[in-house]
Every structure is written in C-alpha cells, then in structure tokens.
Amino acid sequence: MKRRAFLLSAGGAAAGMVLLPQLARAEAGRIDWYTGSDQNILDFWTNIVQPKFEAANPGITLNLVDAGDNAGLQAIGDRAVAAMASSADPQADIFESFDPRLPKGAIEAGLYVNIKEAGLSNYSKINPLAFDGDYSVPYRGSQVLLAYDTTKLDPANAPKTFADLIAWIKANPGQFIYNRPDKGGSGGNFVRRAIYEVNGNDTSKFTVDNYSAEAADAALKPAWDLLMDLAPSLFDGGAYTAGNTPSLQLLSQSAVTMIPAWSDQALQAISTGVLPETTGLVQLSDLGLPGGFSRSVILANGVNKDAALKLADFLLTEEIQSAVLTELGGFPGVAWDYVSPELRDKYKDVIPTTIPVFPGGDWEKAINDGWYRNVAPNVVRE
Amino acid sequence: MIIWPILSAIGRTLWLPGADGVSRFSLETYVFFFSDQYSINNLMVTLWTTGVCALLLLPICLPIALYLRFAKGRLAAYVQGLAIFPMFVPSIILSYAIIRVLGPNGTVDLLFNSVGLPKIRSPYLTPWGPVIGLVWDNIPLTVLILLSGLGAVSDQSVEAARDVGARRWAVLWHIILPRITNSILVAISFTVLGIFSAFTLPYVLGPAAPEMMGPFMQRTFRDLNDPTNAITQAVISFAFCIVFGLFYVRSVAKNRKT
Numbered sequence: 001m002k003r004r005a006f007l008l009s010a011g012g013a014a015a016g017m018v019l020l021p022q023l024a025r026a027e028a029g030r031i032d033w034y035t036g037s038d039q040n041i042l043d044f045w046t047n048i049v050q051p052k053f054e055a056a057n058p059g060i061t062l063n064l065v066d067a068g069d070n071a072g073l074q075a076i077g078d079r080a081v082a083a084m085a086s087s088a089d090p091q092a093d094i095f096e097s098f099d100p101r102l103p104k105g106a107i108e109a110g111l112y113v114n115i116k117e118a119g120l121s122n123y124s125k126i127n128p129l130a131f132d133g134d135y136s137v138p139y140r141g142s143q144v145l146l147a148y149d150t151t152k153l154d155p156a157n158a159p160k161t162f163a164d165l166i167a168w169i170k171a172n173p174g175q176f177i178y179n180r181p182d183k184g185g186s187g188g189n190f191v192r193r194a195i196y197e198v199n200g201n202d203t204s205k206f207t208v209d210n211y212s213a214e215a216a217d218a219a220l221k222p223a224w225d226l227l228m229d230l231a232p233s234l235f236d237g238g239a240y241t242a243g244n245t246p247s248l249q250l251l252s253q254s255a256v257t258m259i260p261a262w263s264d265q266a267l268q269a270i271s272t273g274v275l276p277e278t279t280g281l282v283q284l285s286d287l288g289l290p291g292g293f294s295r296s297v298i299l300a301n302g303v304n305k306d307a308a309l310k311l312a313d314f315l316l317t318e319e320i321q322s323a324v325l326t327e328l329g330g331f332p333g334v335a336w337d338y339v340s341p342e343l344r345d346k347y348k349d350v351i352p353t354t355i356p357v358f359p360g361g362d363w364e365k366a367i368n369d370g371w372y373r374n375v376a377p378n379v380v381r382e
Numbered sequence: 383m384i385i386w387p388i389l390s391a392i393g394r395t396l397w398l399p400g401a402d403g404v405s406r407f408s409l410e411t412y413v414f415f416f417s418d419q420y421s422i423n424n425l426m427v428t429l430w431t432t433g434v435c436a437l438l439l440l441p442i443c444l445p446i447a448l449y450l451r452f453a454k455g456r457l458a459a460y461v462q463g464l465a466i467f468p469m470f471v472p473s474i475i476l477s478y479a480i481i482r483v484l485g486p487n488g489t490v491d492l493l494f495n496s497v498g499l500p501k502i503r504s505p506y507l508t509p510w511g512p513v514i515g516l517v518w519d520n521i522p523l524t525v526l527i528l529l530s531g532l533g534a535v536s537d538q539s540v541e542a543a544r545d546v547g548a549r550r551w552a553v554l555w556h557i558i559l560p561r562i563t564n565s566i567l568v569a570i571s572f573t574v575l576g577i578f579s580a581f582t583l584p585y586v587l588g589p590a591a592p593e594m595m596g597p598f599m600q601r602t603f604r605d606l607n608d609p610t611n612a613i614t615q616a617v618i619s620f621a622f623c624i625v626f627g628l629f630y631v632r633s634v635a636k637n638r639k640t
Binding site: 180182235236239240241242243246249250253254255256365368369372373376377 | 589590592
C-alpha cells in the first residue's frame, strides 16, 4: 500500500511539473526573450545586456530563455502564429536572432513588428550593409577574415585580394590551412569565397531558390579545380582541419602563418590570449569573405511589445554596440561612425565594406559533398 | 531491443519508397556504395585503421598485462594506474591533447628541437593520427581483459615449469599463451568493435578524406540529409562488426563447454 501511495504521489507530482509551464503567463513588464544562438551569446546577454538594460529601464525585467537552436525558435514562432489566430498570448516578445521569413507567411500574417515603421530612435544608425528586410533589427555581425602571424608576414604585404591570397599561398607552401567546409564556417566561407571568385565575384548568381544540379555543376566545378590546384601548397601538402578551433590552434602553435577565421572567434582568441598579440587580421578588399549579421525580431502580438521595442533601441546604443565589439568580438550592427573613435581605429582592418552572404539550402549540400568528393581526396601526400 | 533496429535498418535500405509511394525491393543503395570509389576508400581506411590498431595493441598490452600479473610492489601500482588512466579521459580531450603534444610545433617537436633534433613529421590530419589516439584509448580495456585471462594462470603451474628448467620464452609460449588465447580473442574482438565505430578521434585527428565510417555516416546523415545511404553505410559496417562479434560469441561458447 505504501508503495502504491508513493507511486501515486510521484506520478501526480510529475504530471504537475509537466502542466506547470502551461500555466505560466506572460507578465507585463517582463520581456520574454528567446535565443537559438551559442552559449557565448547567452552569456553576453546575461552578463552585459540584461544588467545594463534593467538599470536603464526600471520596472522592466528581462526573462532570458535558451530555445536551444534555430529549430527551437521556429517551434516558438509556430506557437506564436497559432496564438495570433486565437488572439491568445504567445508568451514571447523577442527572438535574439531569427529570420522573419520563418515560419512561412509570418510577415504577411503580421506576426513581426515592422521595425522600419516602429520609430526606433537609433534606427538610422544601423549599418546599411546589415539590413535584410524591414522586419528585423541587425545588432551584431560576424564575418570570416584572414588571421595571420605578423612576426612571419609583414602586415604591409598581407594579401588584399583573393588573387593575392592564392599567389601568397603558392609562394609560401605549407603556411595556410582551412577547415572542412561542413565542419565550421571559417573554412566553409573560404570555400564559398573561392566559388564567388571563379564566378566573377557575382554574389547575385546564388540565391536560396535558384539551385539546380546543372547550375551547381557549372558554378562549382571551376571552384573545385581552383581548390585542388591549391591543395599541394596547403599545410602538410593538403590537410584540412576538422573545425574552426583546430585551425586557430594551428595558428597559435605557429604551425601555419595564415588561416581564415571568424572575426568574433579571432578577436576573442586575441583578447583571451589564445592567439598572441602579434596576430594580424585582414579582410579582402575586392570581395570580402562571406559572413552575416544576426537580427532580432519582435513579435507584434507579444504582451510586452513596447518594452521589447525599447530593448531593440537599447541594443543599438553605443554602449551595447561597443560591448558587441569588445566583449563579444562581433561586429556592431550600427555603422562604424557610431562606434567610439578609439575602437574604430583599433579594428580598422576588419571593418567590412562588403559582407557577402552565401545562401544555404540545397547549395550548402552541393558545396559540402562536392568538396568532399572532389577536393578532399585525389591528393598524393608524401 | 537490439535486434529490431538492425532488422528495421536492413529493411529500410532494401525496400525503398518508389515514386508512386509504394515501396519496392531494391539493392541500389548497396550497388551505389560498392560502385562508388569514394565510399569504398572510406571503408578501406576504416578496415586499415582497425587492423593496424589491433596489431599494435597486442604487442603493447601483452607485456603490460604480464608485468602487472607477475610483478608486485609500488612500481607495478604506478604502471597499473598509467595503463588504466586513458579509460577516464574523454576522447575529445584526448584529441586536443594529442594535437598539443604530437601536432606541428607540439611538445615533442619542442623537446626534439631543444636537443637539436629535426622536427617530426606530425601524424595529425593523417591516417596515423586516429591510430595513435585509438591505440592509447583502448589500452585499458585490452589490458584489463588480458589481466583477467592471466588470472587463470596459476603461480604453481609457472613455478612447476621453471622447476623442470623451462626458460622465460618457453613458459610464455607453452604455459601462459595457451591459457589466455580466449582472452586475447575477446580483447581483440572488443577493441575492434570499438575502433570500427570510432567517431571523435578520426573526426578531429584524421584526414578530410578518406574518412572513417563513423564520421562518414554522420556526415551523410546530417549534412547531406540522406538517411537511406547513411543507413546503408551502417548496415555494411554492422556486417563487418558481426564477423568480429561471432569470434567473441564463439570463444565464450567454447569457454562454457570446457
């Protein structure tokens, strides 16, 4: 009998815990914020944005929720669409980084606030390169650039165009390495930059929905030839690391002179001492290595929509944007004129003039598998 | 619980959904695997890695196990600690440690350099990278299994052989080895099964191509969104593993009988 009673109460408690979140209601004055980004972003919000925002806006608190990944955010987006249909409370106000085109038809249904018309006081400061439609607030960015060892390569001689880079790699065999394109964005975007190069640097040639097997063959084949031609001049005669971090490690061990790296990872590695102070960063000037901005979206049917808009405006202040640079190692979402002059000077080499964004979807599959089948093997290594 | 996923995997790769939604019997994913040079290379490098690791493990672990069986005292305890240590090191940490130590400009290079020796050709990002990592990682299991086998060798039998004038090698060959053949078989089949399906070490330390089956399957499944081919690769890997599994079952069954 005792055992049964225990089972009953335990079962009841478990059922109660399952039901509990369902009973939670959005509170006025508490912004429900969701992210699908990595831990470093959540840390940045917990340690920097939240205290600063709450201090500046008494009466408003932030409820930071980790949705896990982009798929998690999309599930909450779906829920918000459903909530809108029944005029219910979506229990969400702002997504840290999300594409307003998802869930499909959300913009047409009026799920997201039109930021352009929302009257943010800092809206005009946003970097024109960063916009992706009117429904999101770009507030941080990251781009792949070249990180190199200034003790071995004079910054004055660092390659400034892709052709220079190829020439430099061939002239200095064994001093460059990039990671497998599916294992990390630094190598992945280096490969994509090579694809742009052989297609006349025409970024408009690739969009999410213009993929076809024939187009891919025509566009990618020359890139594979270019990369295969490059392979013998890479580190160890054609080795590829298994991710962003192993590439940084090889650079820090001084095994190579130059790698492609994410700007935020490289800046963070330099500030934490993983990479030495003598690490130089350079972006190609003919067409930058690809990257992207992270853009927040605000739900129009959220209970705290107005507070969330205040938060979005706050994100674009110099205080937070400088922190994006110094604490997060990302790019500011605002134009560089709105960043403090000393920071602007410190990071002048990495200030992007162009940020190409390569489409995902079927192209990504074609690039990853094509690279593995064409570039990775067929190398005679001694 | 174990058999059902296997049967379901085999079923899903043989009966593919047709264009009209009706599933049909087809061997095409297997034909594709065995006609695709890239896939075959991956399978070959997996077999090669497994074979080399197994070959290296025995001569490394048998002396350690013998030493631990017959030696007594403090030093033996240290050796045992060192031999079992890899068991408690997660493979992702091991991978980065190996890059630090054996990688380019790693600890070994620094030590060599300080005494004026040339740099080593680093095994990092070559097929030898995962081999070194996997051998180190599998030492504890092999040593433990061999030790348990050596437990069956009684001190008396060894001493009896010595009394009649047997030399060291003779004792090993005629007294010890015959009693632990089973353990050796078990140890090899266990490590081979583990190495065949290894993921982290070949992923981080190995070359981009050819890949071992573990990373290859994961990439096919996740990056290429191609579960059918990933399952086909899994079934093929399983077919190889079952051969080693049978070794194990057979030696256990033989043990039961005697």
